[in-house]
Amino acid sequence: xxxxRLELHVHSVLSPCTSLEMIPPFIIExxxxxxxxxxxxxxxxxxxxxxxxxxxxxxxxxxxLPGIELETAEExxxxxxxxxxxxxxxxxQIVDSNLPDYKNNEDFFGCQLVVDKTGNFLRKEERLLHTxxxxxxxxxxKIVHELNGLFIPAHVEREENGMLPRLGGxxxxxxxxxxxxxxxxxxxxxxxxxxxxxxxxxxxxxDAHDLDGMVGSTKLEIEDISVxxxxxxxxxxT
Numbered sequence: 455x456x457x458x459r460l461e462l463h464v465h466s467v468l469s470p471c472t473s474l475e476m477i478p479p480f481i482i483e484x485x486x487x488x489x490x491x492x493x494x495x496x497x498x499x500x501x502x503x504x505x506x507x508x509x510x511x512x513x514x515x516x517x518x519l520p521g522i523e524l525e526t527a528e529e530x531x532x533x534x535x536x537x538x539x540x541x542x543x544x545x546x547q548i549v550d551s552n553l554p555d556y557k558n559n560e561d562f563f564g565c566q567l568v569v570d571k572t573g574n575f576l577r578k579e580e581r582l583l584h585t586x587x588x589x590x591x592x593x594x595x596k597i598v599h600e601l602n603g604l605f606i607p608a609h610v611e612r613e614e615n616g617m618l619p620r621l622g623g624x625x626x627x628x629x630x631x632x633x634x635x636x637x638x639x640x641x642x643x644x645x646x647x648x649x650x651x652x653x654x655x656x657x658x659x660x661d662a663h664d665l666d667g668m669v670g671s672t673k674l675e676i677e678d679i680s681v682x683x684x685x686x687x688x689x690x691x692t
Contacts, residue, residue: 463659473664477573478510509571
């Protein structure tokens, strides 16, 4: 068994609210400097920069988990993590078909850039990504599980896009085991505020929109890195 330091909520320049420093080589460099060896790239409603991240990480010892931070119809953010690019692309097609056709306003939201492994510009995503999809949280969970992915509601304590304030608690129908809270929050204080979290496993991530946000506050003992083993490690160690 090896101890791994994780950051499972990282955005690239594809997310419109993200710093322009969030390109694959800089993300990898930051991870190497801070000892983070597992990264999930989780841009808003798209996985278009995951291929570039996978290529940038080759030979570095850093594992990239393909992911998307989905915004559900209820305006809740959820981390959807997968083992392979093929799984992510299948999920991405479903997400894409359920996004409203709103044009991105760069002056208000910022640019949405697709890049290569060196960070060179390839194209702009013209459709707004930072918006609610038509998938309910229940539909999204079912799809992710059917694709053998890991479904983790993100920063659940936040007023903006957090599941707890949005829904007033944890829907029992989701049968959740794991949720994420923000890296700056105390697990005990969030549990005290929200009794629904009493029996749930909680992880922290930086929700990194700039390099300083890559805090790697989660450490887990994992033998072979996969989303199934990641889930097992969280359930056993948190």
